[in-house]
Amino acid sequence: MPKTMKCFVMHGLGKVGVVEKAIPRPGPIDAVIRTTAALICTSDTHTVAGAIGDRHGLTLGHEAVGVIHELGELAAASGLFKLGQRVAVNAITPCYACDDCQRGYTSQCGGMLGGWKFANAKDGSMAEYFHVNNAVANLAPIPEGLTDEQAAYCCDMLSTGFVGAEHANIPIGGSVAVFAQGPVGLMATVGARLRGAGLIIGVESMPSRIALSKKFGCDVVVDFTQEDAVEAIMKLTGGKGVDSAIEALGSPATFAACIKSTRPGGTISNIGYHGDGDTVPIPRLEWGVGMGDKTIRTALCPGGSERMGRLMRLIETGRVDPLPMTTHRFRFKDIERAFKMMQTKEDGMIKPLISFT
């Protein structure tokens, strides 16, 4: 049995590399997973750019699946798992015991964004092995019919994109605008479809993403470099605005456009990470001077094995096929090259799959 493993780490602002670390050991309620497949997330590149401050030696990554390598005694005693079993682990791994988890806000475990532990509060999963806290709640067995690659998309892309739609309070047959059609926005489009939207308007400018967004369910895509997105949405909805808008980018301008293009009584569902500025401004008049019944919600990728099971089922029964998002494939030994491409999104990269086997 090996004692050490290769990990892809952040060495400091803008610097990454592969290092050797000891394979982690689980506490009584934890598990350790041997990684088989992982995806790189744009938020990994934000982290390296300094989004959560300077870090040295922190293993990156939060979208990974693998097989159970070791179980803590209580995790083993649960009888739910066995060694070697294939499992997916969500990017967010709450404790499911604290006040915030009891309230149902598991992504805010122990405080703001506290469910986000991988590559933040502890080492991430872009390594040959990774540690999972609270195994009973966080290890999601992968159904036989699913490949590792498919399951990996549930860890963040499906969970985050879909919650954008779940929070958007879409009436059956309602109209939805999804701002930005990157991987999370594409999955928000699928999510809007899954919640029964009758009209989905994507907002995007990159031709490859426009094409994908139509494949994934947009009825119309507005290219904001060609026309004003808010005006276009207003025209498409007979001057009323959409029932729901999903912000899947994380920019003040996009957020403002969401408020403006949503009708009174509608919902703005934010899933974009807002990385800049002291404030994110709400346009006052279009917000109804604070009385327009427009609801603003936000979310951080909901975790937990129960949700993961539902997300994987949607792939299993053919409701969703995330694989068209895999534009590139790499072996883990080539992770640095893959990561560099993800930083620049060169070659139209949407999601690169990293194989460990």
Place this chain on the structure above:
Amino acid sequence: MPKTMKCFVMHGLGKVGVVEKAIPRPGPIDAVIRTTAALICTSDTHTVAGAIGDRHGLTLGHEAVGVIHELGELAAASGLFKLGQRVAVNAITPCYACDDCQRGYTSQCGGMLGGWKFANAKDGSMAEYFHVNNAVANLAPIPEGLTDEQAAYCCDMLSTGFVGAEHANIPIGGSVAVFAQGPVGLMATVGARLRGAGLIIGVESMPSRIALSKKFGCDVVVDFTQEDAVEAIMKLTGGKGVDSAIEALGSPATFAACIKSTRPGGTISNIGYHGDGDTVPIPRLEWGVGMGDKTIRTALCPGGSERMGRLMRLIETGRVDPLPMTTHRFRFKDIERAFKMMQTKEDGMIKPLISFT
């Protein structure tokens, strides 16, 4: 201009026929529609069998579309409509002003089931012309891209079937059982699909309906004449039961099976009309002795032009195609023959379309 019209009426228990009546005139906020297409509903046959008591000369029908023939002065002044415009009118036509409507329970307008006016509190729509109360709220313009036949399905079938799914509190990727796959059950299946169910189990025994239910979105169909439906659902859900069950038949046995096959914390959504017996029994133990967190909801076809607009949009953007339910087509002059077939469901009749043009 003609002054009279042909109407298909109930002459008494078990007796129907066509009679001549004066074309109705609208009050200030009402409208009169010239019918172009209509569907017969199984509930019309219940009415003739005595479900709402003995009636003499009551025009039947509540699933009809047409063109605006006359508008009351205030309805005209709204500027929303013009004579000759194609409109669909939901089976349920609430006043939208009373206490119950203000509370949001428009189907219970003015009291229990009070939104149900057609062929109950007033003449129905299986006639060459029909009267619509509260025109602003109840006349739904038909989009150009929709045929009259498609729009007619929104009046009851889509609205009732879908509300079964909307009330079922289906988690994204969750499991749903739909009991009975008649036209309302089929649309409940479509509704479950539209709300993001990851696994839909139909319960049905007629081969033609089993085939349609798969076409409309069931992943599995349990034939309750071949196996116990509750046991089969338990097996399909790993012993847990479904997240949501939809009762689309209206029988005590089916209702009990819904309770039994739904997991604790799940929802039973009843849309079946329960016509017999003093009580509808809840099985005590499977209800968790009154503490199992199983929610029971019910609904009567929600009306209103806003909802009708969303339902028609789902057809327009290709999310739903109800036409496979039209198994038979008739001219209005043959309404008696069509109705007789609907009473017996002979020749595998699901929905017969009646044309007035």
Place this chain on the structure above:
Amino acid sequence: MPKTMKCFVMHGLGKVGVVEKAIPRPGPIDAVIRTTAALICTSDTHTVAGAIGDRHGLTLGHEAVGVIHELGELAAASGLFKLGQRVAVNAITPCYACDDCQRGYTSQCGGMLGGWKFANAKDGSMAEYFHVNNAVANLAPIPEGLTDEQAAYCCDMLSTGFVGAEHANIPIGGSVAVFAQGPVGLMATVGARLRGAGLIIGVESMPSRIALSKKFGCDVVVDFTQEDAVEAIMKLTGGKGVDSAIEALGSPATFAACIKSTRPGGTISNIGYHGDGDTVPIPRLEWGVGMGDKTIRTALCPGGSERMGRLMRLIETGRVDPLPMTTHRFRFKDIERAFKMMQTKEDGMIKPLISFT
């Protein structure tokens, strides 16, 4: 019978006065009320200061009760009312028929803030008589046990204050901060109490309002001129922040403080009118960079006779007593003096009651 009436109008920016107008006549579904009591609202002073633009001859006022003077034919035919009956009419008088009303957003009737008709889309109620559209939905009979003064408080103060609490998603026993303890904030405090808050923290600096806020249900009042409100709230909640914050002022600083003092997963409920600036900024970090599960809701005073009935019942059964807010009383002939005092809030004015009898 008199043909004309005295009305208190806006003559232009900053200018008011009393003029004579014809007594209005009702359309078929409307009513005309002879006013008996009214309250002046701070928003009337905003209107005169230009909040909705320059207006000439517009009758002010939207918090009034009276007796039915005349009913339109359909309103009379409803059988719900009789001439001379005491009724209260909410500040917001939706049509209850349009798309937005059907969706349940009656305050947004026909478009943003469109339910607000008095002293905006039509003459207000600070006159000897006033017109009420859609009488069936908007005339709320006053129970015998209530005085006109008590009922007048339901028209805006209770409805707006309470909806602030209803939208705040307060868990039973949860913690709530109510920013500003003017009349609407005081009623939000009462509302938080009515929804089961376990800890209510008021934020206010005027001693007379601090005293009233404790009377109406605040457990603690933070004087923001003496200490930082956000820090004080954090300390009072063990560093966690409140479950819910209610913004009852309408200032960017207060709104930002609401976001900052609400815990992740909590709700910010805005009922303050935001009159200044292009934007209302959300503090980015305390919003969880758009992922902190903090929900922002807004509302405009919900109307309708059904709600009015519930609000009046709360006074009738002794749950609420709004009368301590009446700091001053005037006859209608002294309306100009009363209004001038309301503009400056001199003499600690909170609400002035205007009597017409």
Place this chain on the structure above:
Amino acid sequence: MPKTMKCFVMHGLGKVGVVEKAIPRPGPIDAVIRTTAALICTSDTHTVAGAIGDRHGLTLGHEAVGVIHELGELAAASGLFKLGQRVAVNAITPCYACDDCQRGYTSQCGGMLGGWKFANAKDGSMAEYFHVNNAVANLAPIPEGLTDEQAAYCCDMLSTGFVGAEHANIPIGGSVAVFAQGPVGLMATVGARLRGAGLIIGVESMPSRIALSKKFGCDVVVDFTQEDAVEAIMKLTGGKGVDSAIEALGSPATFAACIKSTRPGGTISNIGYHGDGDTVPIPRLEWGVGMGDKTIRTALCPGGSERMGRLMRLIETGRVDPLPMTTHRFRFKDIERAFKMMQTKEDGMIKPLISFT
């Protein structure tokens, strides 16, 4: 340190007594509490009568508070607790990790009613010491201002009674009927008050309970031995029925009366334990033949330290005072006598407090 403790156990159907057992030891995530105060619950008497089958040597009790005697290593490492600290433990102690807990249905932990572990799946708390699983989620520190007796009421009475009101979907100012005013019904009355009910109608016949129910918040109490409860409620609500009915007894007749006295669109919230019969019948016609928009919910006492904290806060800030329910007081050495009285409710016993110190 003692190694053994006295426990009040069920010896078989109808038989109870005090026995000596080893003091339990905690697993890594558990705790052991030294009991200071406890309440006897009517459901303990049901258990002894055979409600959950024959049991031998099972310690009874599930409403107890005490001080932390021993902590498992991970519970200690959480840093949340210290030995000797006063804590309350809810009757229901979910794992907060399984599928059902992740879904938010913690009382259904691991399956139907599975959160109910005390005196069911493991020994109860009517003993000198008791074991608590999943300590981080289940140990609720008692605030300084609360007595042990007050805190003990949060373990079941407040949590169960209040959830009856929380599930009842009471509109602000709405009308509520609470059927049966035993300790749980009394707390449902308080809960209805806390959720903003404008009219609370109790249904009860025992004079002492009628008196208490008025003290705790009923506006009217209907004595069903003197008049028909449904008719009386209809009369009190102008023929409409209540917005919400709470079943706090667990009898088919009461449940049926709840359905009958609730208006269309209203909610029936069941918290009574239904111990008899194969089925609990819904009256068909008053249920709107399955289409009346009447929602039926159920609950089992929600647990967890976060909720316990909110319940205790409501006592701390003076919103609720449960002590009038303590009609009798005993030392633990007299537990058998206390229990016998609770079986017969002799001497008007409502809740007997058992002291261990």
